[in-house]
Amino acid sequence: GQQLNQSPQSMFIQEGEDVSMNCTSSSIFNTWLWYKQDPGEGPVLLIALYKAGELTSNGRLTAQFGITRKDSFLNISASIPSDVGIYFCAGDAGGTSYGKLTFGQGTILTVHP
């Protein structure tokens, strides 16, 4: 089946630093989504991307849908302690796979005050 390779697996940064994480796939996706998960909670949708090349921002978060449709990145600017959590990318291949999101393995973000 389809797999998403998400990197890095974990990051330890100082408050105020910028963060970048990315996902790559061997196959094409029609939609890319980025989620954040706090301990004991379900993932919360941060950004959804629907067009190749699309660049979308949500506050301090910026995400892009790669032109090849096989990758996406998420940037967090000026990190703060509440950014701590696990970030997941997810892709929807559409067609017969519509709605069946494929998730990356997650990036664990730790922010030191």
Add this chain to the structure above:
Amino acid sequence: GAGVSQSPSNKVTEKGKDVELRCDPISGHTALYWYRQSLGQGLEFLIYFQGNSAPDKSGLPSDRFSAERTGGSVSTLTIQRTQQEDSAVYLCASSQGRNNEQFFGPGTRLTVL
């Protein structure tokens, strides 16, 4: 408004017993999804309900797993003859129509002893 709710939040059972996990989607959302998240892993698609259409069961790992959605709203995921490898967090999500921006519940943590 209310988000996706799931019950119970935690379930401990003995190997071989059956369990039922419940999901209440966001009111008005026609699509409902179940995912499984093993410790430290990303989410794995299980099953997808869209309106009155037959569900997409392609992610169910074995015939011990089944799910129903009554009246187009509440869903129940049933695991029969549970095994230790079934231990995971089971997450439910819903979305509006054929919109793949999925909103997740807090999950049910299942532990099979």
